[in-house]
Structures are given as C-alpha cells and as structure tokens.
Amino acid sequence: MHALPLRLIREIPPRLLWRFLVGAGLGNLRAINRFERRRRQGVYFPPFIFTSVTQRCNLTCKGCWATGVREPVDMSPELLHAIVTESRAQGCRFFGILGGEPLLLPWLPDFFDRHRDTYFQLFTNGQLLDGQVAARLRRAGNVSPLISVEGGADAYADRRGDGLAYGRALDALARCREQGLVTGVATSVSASTFADVVSERFVDDMAARGAHYLWYYIYRPSGPVPGFEEALSDAQVRALRRFLLEQRARCKSLVIIDAYWDHDGNALCPAATGISHHINVHGEVEPCPPVQCADCRVEPGRVAARVAGSPLLAAFRAEVPRLTRGCVLMDHPRELAELAGRCGARDSSGRGTFFRELAERPALRCHDHGGEPLPERAWAYRFAKKHWFFGFGAYG
Numbered sequence: 364m365h366a367l368p369l370r371l372i373r374e375i376p377p378r379l380l381w382r383f384l385v386g387a388g389l390g391n392l393r394a395i396n397r398f399e400r401r402r403r404q405g406v407y408f409p410p411f412i413f414t415s416v417t418q419r420c421n422l423t424c425k426g427c428w429a430t431g432v433r434e435p436v437d438m439s440p441e442l443l444h445a446i447v448t449e450s451r452a453q454g455c456r457f458f459g460i461l462g463g464e465p466l467l468l469p470w471l472p473d474f475f476d477r478h479r480d481t482y483f484q485l486f487t488n489g490q491l492l493d494g495q496v497a498a499r500l501r502r503a504g505n506v507s508p509l510i511s512v513e514g515g516a517d518a519y520a521d522r523r524g525d526g527l528a529y530g531r532a533l534d535a536l537a538r539c540r541e542q543g544l545v546t547g548v549a550t551s552v553s554a555s556t557f558a559d560v561v562s563e564r565f566v567d568d569m570a571a572r573g574a575h576y577l578w579y580y581i582y583r584p585s586g587p588v589p590g591f592e593e594a595l596s597d598a599q600v601r602a603l604r605r606f607l608l609e610q611r612a613r614c615k616s617l618v619i620i621d622a623y624w625d626h627d628g629n630a631l632c633p634a635a636t637g638i639s640h641h642i643n644v645h646g647e648v649e650p651c652p653p654v655q656c657a658d659c660r661v662e663p664g665r666v667a668a669r670v671a672g673s674p675l676l677a678a679f680r681a682e683v684p685r686l687t688r689g690c691v692l693m694d695h696p697r698e699l700a701e702l703a704g705r706c707g708a709r710d711s712s713g714r715g716t717f718f719r720e721l722a723e724r725p726a727l728r729c730h731d732h733g734g735e736p737l738p739e740r741a742w743a744y745r746f747a748k749k750h751w752f753f754g755f756g757a758y759g
C-alpha cells in the first residue's frame with residue numbers, strides 16, 4: 364500500500380485535497396496561534412469546538428454518554444450557524460460535529476455546503492452514510508467523515524445491540540472512498556474490543572478499506588449503562604500506548620491519532636489545556652462531551668463571551684491539572700462533582716442523572732498509565748504535538 368502523501372494525491376480530488384490542507388491544516392495552525400496569543404493575555408477561547416447537533420441516535424451503545432436522554436432534541440441550524448460564524452471570528456476553522464447521530468439531521472449536508480470557508484469533522488456511526496450522502500459531502504468539499512468502527516461484528520452485537528451495524532459502518536467507509544473523501548476511522552478501545560482493534564491487522568485493514576487516519580479513543584464508561592467492566596486496565600493502557608508508537612513507526616499509509624499524550628508521552632486532558640470544549644444541542648458549554656455539566660449557554664451574538672466567561676471552564680483548567688494528568692472523569696469523579704458544584708454547574712446530560720452517575724462511579728484507571736512515560740518516536744508526530752497541539756504548559 365502507498366504511503367499517505369501519495370494516497371492522498373491519488374485518491375482525493377484536487378479541490379477536496381486543497382480544502383482539507385487549507386481548512387484542517389493551515390486553518391488549524393492559525394487557530395492555535397490565535398489561541399496562544401489570547402491565552403497569554405488571559406483570555407480563553409478554544410481553537411477547536413466540538414458540538415453535538417442532535418441527541419437522537421439510531422444505535423444504542425453501551426457506555427455512551429449520549430444515550431438515555433428523556434426527550435431527545437436537535438440543535439437548530441440558527442444556533443449551529445452562530446456557533447460556527449462567531450467561533451470563526453475567534454480564528455477557529457475546524458469544527459467537530461457530534462451527536463447522537465448527526466446524519467439524522469437532513470439539513471446538515473446543506474449546512475456544510477453553506478459554510479465552505481470552514482472545515483468539519485463529522486463523527487458518525489456510518490449507518491446512514493450511503494452513496495447519496497457521500498456524494499453530497501463531496502459536493503460540499505469541506506467535510507471529513509470520522510466513522511466509528513468498534514471491533515468486529517461480535518462487538519457490535521454485544522455493545523451496540525445490532526450485529527449488522529458493523530457491515531454498514533464498513534459500507535460507509537467504502538462509499539467515502541468512492542467519493543474521494545478524506546476519511547477517518549474512530550475506535551474506542553475497551554476490554555472486549557482490545558484484541559480486535561489493538562492489532563496490526565486492524566490498522567492495515569482500515570487503511571486498505573480507505574481510511575486516511577485512525578483515531579484511537581479509550582473507552583470512557585458513561586451514560587445510563589456505563590459498563591465499568593469494559594474499562595481498560597493499567598497494563599492495557601500501557602500496551603495501547605506502546606502499540607500506537609510502534610504502528611506510527613511501521614504503518615505509513617495512514618496517520619494514527621491520539622489526543623491523550625504529549626510529545627514526551629506525559630498524559631494530558633485536552634479540556635484542561637483549554638484547547639477544546641464541547642457545546643451541546645441546547646448551546647450549553649461543557650468541558651468535553653462526556654463531562655455533562657455546564658454553567659453557561661451560548662446563543663446568537665453571545666458565543667465567545669459566554670465560553671470565555673465560564674467559571675466552570677476556568678476552574679477546570681486551573682484545578683484539574685492539580686488532581687490528575689489523566690481523565691478526571693475516570694480517576695477523580697467525586698472531585699469533579701465537587702468542582703462542578705462549586706461553580707454552580709447544572710446537569711446538561713438530558714437524563715437528569717449526571718451527578719448521581721458521578722457519585723456512583725468507581726475511580727478507574729485512565730490514560731495516565733503507571734511506569735515511565737513513553738515518548739513519541741515518529742519525528743513529525745513529535746514535532747506537531749510539541750509545537751502545535753500540546754505545548755501549552757497547562758501542567759506547570
């Protein structure tokens with residue numbers, strides 16, 4: 364299989380490749396520069412915004428924070444427009460679009476089309492990403508689908524309640540490939556999918572099926588059916604970290620991404636660095652998608668001011684690094700509840716049970732694994748993490 368640069372030139376139409384390089388490449392670098400300048404002046408607005416556009420989903424996955432919502436609703440196109448345009452004014456060029464399942468919103472491809480000066484990463488389970496939708500995304504030219512592939516068919520039957528969903532996710536990958544889209548695969552590694560996805564075979568298979576990047580997440584038990592038994596052990600987290608380093612050195616046909624460790628291999632929390640936050644369907648601003656509490660809500664004309672003025676986000680940045688380098692939701696749930704309470708944050712989960720869930724969570728291991736840090740070996744990845752993504756000194 365060809366190396367990634369050659370694959371991109373051969374597989375992606377020039378218009379889409381240009382949009383990707385400008386939107387997701389140069390655009391992000393500029394956004395991070397602006398973030399750095401603001402940060403030095405004590406003003407925080409993240410360079411990356413993740414926003415959930417619907418609470419509806421066509422799958423029911425164990426451990427998902429988006430499930431169990433009593434009356435699921437969609438974000439209005441007007442609110443999404445305000446989030447995108449007002450964040451653009453702060454330098455943001457790249458938005459993560461999450462759900463629920465975003466493709467349940469029929470207006471979304473048109474929305475992408477109307478915001479061609481912006482680049483979107485579409486987090487999707489792929490179930491609705493057929494040839495027509497893929498062609499629509501190609502026309503817009505500014506979307507990279509990030510398709511969840513969670514182990515094999517057995518894992519789907521068990522965790523997502525639908526064994527056929529696996530085949531549909533792979534079909535979606537094929538449709539994106541046919542349309543020449545820059546496409547990613549996201550996989551959240553749990554105890555039961557570890558053997559399937561932490562394997563050379565999985566990496567090569569995803570590349571052969573058309574993925575240009577592969578994003579590994581660590582399973583964060585959340586929602587009404589958290590599945591704590593699926594959390595990784597410390598030995599598995601360390602093995603995953605080693606695997607990512609090896610695969611980056613071995614496999615040149617796709618990029619392997621993680622957002623858990625800096626260039627030296629020290630654990631970090633993206634929300635605690637201030638580099639990204641999440642806005643839910645109601646406009647409530649959460650530190651990140653599974654930490655479902657908020658003390659402010661954005662609305663048209665008040666996006667930047669509300670995010671920058673949030674006491675919860677400020678306390679998160681100041682206090683979480685003192686508690687952990689890892690994931691505060693996983694290893695200090697009680698302290699997280701206390702911090703949120705002090706800031707007057709409300710439950711924003713739509714279930715009304717987030718704080719009870721926090722109180723009942725066991726403290727779990729997360730990506731701040733035991734033993735010595737395992738530094739990046741691939742020079743390009745090391746450089747990017749050090750200079751562009753995680754060199755902000757959030758941990759003193």
Ligand code: SF4
Nearest residue numbers: 632633634651690691
């Ligand atoms: S709190 Fe945990 S899930 Fe949220 S950004 Fe930090 S590490 Fe990730």
